[in-house]
Amino acid sequence: MSEKHLPLWEVFIRSRSGLAHKHCGSVHAADAEMALQAARDVYTRRGEGNSIWVVPSSAIVASDPTDKDELFEPAMSKVYRHPTFYEVPDDVGHM
Amino acid sequence: MATTTISFAETPLLNLVLRRADDALILGHHLSEWCGHAPMVEEDIALANIALDLIGQSRSLYDYAAQVEGSGLTEDHFAYRREQHQYRNCLLVEQPNGDFAATIVRQVLFSTFMDLYWREMMSSRDSTLAAIAAKAEKETAYHIRHSAEWLIRLGDGTDESHARAQAALDELWAFTGELFEVDAVERSLIDAGIAPDAGALRDRWHERIAPILREATLNIPSAPFMQSGGRSGRHGEHLGYILADLQYLQRAHPEAVW
Numbered sequence: 083m084s085e086k087h088l089p090l091w092e093v094f095i096r097s098r099s100g101l102a103h104k105h106c107g108s109v110h111a112a113d114a115e116m117a118l119q120a121a122r123d124v125y126t127r128r129g130e131g132n133s134i135w136v137v138p139s140s141a142i143v144a145s146d147p148t149d150k151d152e153l154f155e156p157a158m159s160k161v162y163r164h165p166t167f168y169e170v171p172d173d174v175g176h177m
Numbered sequence: 178m179a180t181t182t183i184s185f186a187e188t189p190l191l192n193l194v195l196r197r198a199d200d201a202l203i204l205g206h207h208l209s210e211w212c213g214h215a216p217m218v219e220e221d222i223a224l225a226n227i228a229l230d231l232i233g234q235s236r237s238l239y240d241y242a243a244q245v246e247g248s249g250l251t252e253d254h255f256a257y258r259r260e261q262h263q264y265r266n267c268l269l270v271e272q273p274n275g276d277f278a279a280t281i282v283r284q285v286l287f288s289t290f291m292d293l294y295w296r297e298m299m300s301s302r303d304s305t306l307a308a309i310a311a312k313a314e315k316e317t318a319y320h321i322r323h324s325a326e327w328l329i330r331l332g333d334g335t336d337e338s339h340a341r342a343q344a345a346l347d348e349l350w351a352f353t354g355e356l357f358e359v360d361a362v363e364r365s366l367i368d369a370g371i372a373p374d375a376g377a378l379r380d381r382w383h384e385r386i387a388p389i390l391r392e393a394t395l396n397i398p399s400a401p402f403m404q405s406g407g408r409s410g411r412h413g414e415h416l417g418y419i420l421a422d423l424q425y426l427q428r429a430h431p432e433a434v435w
Contacts, residue, residue, distance in 0.1 A: 109219050120219035123226050
């Protein structure tokens with residue numbers, strides 16, 4: 083299947099209102115409408131969602147895996163950035 | 178030797194329910210034949226989804242047929258234990274899958290009709306039929322969306338896809354007249370407010386189909402002669418092969434259950 087005629091699209095599904103769309107996979111399709119349908123048919127057959135986004139894979143800008151040390155390593159040693167030193171009252175629920 | 182074919186009295190209501198059920202079963206089965214063979218995996222799943230919608234519709238309808246008949250027959254008896262001449266599906270749905278264009282054209286022609294039909298049936302005085310129609314209409318609306326978008330892309334695509342789509346349309350158009358036929362059986366149910374008047378849907382169907390074909394750059398064929406006969410059990414050769422496939426298990430092992 084040639085990428086020229088059937089480009090790749092990344093699929094994001096929102097499982098419930100109020101939640102964020104989450105990446106769940108990709109589909110090949112000729113254009114946006116067909117990508118949306120393919121995403122519906124492939125990824126929402128079991129009631130997984132109530133909203134779909136499709137984005138051309140070529141529009142995604144990704145970090146370079148070889149940069150991971152400089153991008154992510156510095157955060158590892160800064161445990162104080164996690165808000166674990168606070169008592170969260172039960173009534174607050176999820177933060 | 179005892180036959181495994183069921184016998185039953187075909188009242189007008191039962192006949193109506195079997196017409197709708199057989200349409201859904203036969204087309205659903207045809208679409209399921211694409212499973213593992215579609216042009217791409219996304220479409221493989223899409224066609225299987227439509228097939229499952231249709232087989233689900235047929236199950237609800239056969240189940241209702243069994244209730245209407247009332248002698249203890251089940252949905253399986255109606256689906257698998259009748260002879261070819263007892264099937265009430267229209268000829269359009271038994272036409273072979275052909276190439277992908279033929280499958281898509283068949284779907285567009287059928288689903289655009291059925292969507293109008295189900296919408297009308299949602300206000301049937303028969304509450305079971307109204308409920309089945311309400312569920313089926315949503316499914317059918319998506320079947321149109323999917324197949325019509327494909328048809329537009331095939332018709333307005335390459336020279337080859339256009340030629341194949343036009344050839345399929347020319348071939349299948351002659352089977353569309355039967356969709357709007359109303360015989361005495363159906364007339365009595367229309368008058369009783371149970372069945373929609375299929376004949377009255379013809380103009381709305383044309384209004385629905387014309388813009389799709391226009392956008393697909395396809396020409397509406399002139400078909401002076403329309404094929405018909407399915408509703409009264411006069412089927413083409415294709416249905417026999419489908420039934421042989423479908424019925425093998427229930428004929429070899431009557432009353433087998435999952």
